[in-house]
Amino acid sequence: MKKFVWAVVTVLVGAVLIAAIGLGFHDQQYSSPYGTEVAKSVGMITVNGKQYQHVVLNLVTEPSAQGTTSNGQIIHPGGNPSWPAYAVTNEYQIPANAVVTVKWSQYDSGGVVNNPYFAKPRGTIGGIERVNGKPVTGVAADNIAHTFTLRGEPGVDPRFFLSVPGPISKLGDNAENNKGGQLVQFSFISGKPGLYVWNCEFPCGLSVGGFGAVMSSYGYMSGHMHVV
Numbered sequence: 001m002k003k004f005v006w007a008v009v010t011v012l013v014g015a016v017l018i019a020a021i022g023l024g025f026h027d028q029q030y031s032s033p034y035g036t037e038v039a040k041s042v043g044m045i046t047v048n049g050k051q052y053q054h055v056v057l058n059l060v061t062e063p064s065a066q067g068t069t070s071n072g073q074i075i076h077p078g079g080n081p082s083w084p085a086y087a088v089t090n091e092y093q094i095p096a097n098a099v100v101t102v103k104w105s106q107y108d109s110g111g112v113v114n115n116p117y118f119a120k121p122r123g124t125i126g127g128i129e130r131v132n133g134k135p136v137t138g139v140a141a142d143n144i145a146h147t148f149t150l151r152g153e154p155g156v157d158p159r160f161f162l163s164v165p166g167p168i169s170k171l172g173d174n175a176e177n178n179k180g181g182q183l184v185q186f187s188f189i190s191g192k193p194g195l196y197v198w199n200c201e202f203p204c205g206l207s208v209g210g211f212g213a214v215m216s217s218y219g220y221m222s223g224h225m226h227v228v
């Protein structure tokens with residue numbers, strides 16, 4: 001009987017531990033109160049003689065995850081004030097096989113990207129991005145604030161890849177919400193339907209070569225793209 005009681009106690013302790021670990025990981029999940037931002041349809045567009053649905057998606061990168069955007073939306077509830085963040089959500093939705101134009105307002109400082117590959121736009125229409133309206137084929141590798149890098153979950157359209165660098169804000173470390181920003185604009189043709197993941201490839205965190213802290217905390221520099 002004593003053995004049986006101990007067996008039950010051991011199983012219960014194990015179950016409690018597993019539940020606690022599960023809750024701990026669940027807490028690390030981030031869910032924006034603003035839900036999924038759905039790209040807005042702006043009609044049709046012709047690229048290389050082919051017609052596509054054309055949508056526009058807005059992105060914002062803020063130098064501090066605390067506080068609100070210029071229109072009063074919370075950047076990242078409970079966000080670490082010394083960490084940057086994509087705002088105000090990290091979940092986006094676009095249609096499949098459409099032309100997606102991204103308008104990215106970038107307000108953060110940065111530094112040197114550790115691989116110059118990520119200093120050039122990859123997978124955009126025409127191989128360019130526009131910085132404050134000016135078309136460029138890259139940003140100086142020591143002038144990168146963040147990248148918007150997108151690929152499918154394993155098995156989802158493995159040929160699709162997009163990566164676009166955002167230059168450091170005009171006011172560097174002194175940039176604030178809606179002040180000193182860079183407007184980065186680019187278009188790409190979306191892939192097949194499925195779940196895609198985006199992240200930043202500029203090591204904007206601390207430790208682990210800059211890939212710790214904000215870079216390894218889901219929701220600041222990473223999220224999903226739902227291609228439907």
Ligand SMILES: [Cu+2]
Pocket residue numbers: 145146147200201202203204221
């Ligand atoms: Cu980043």
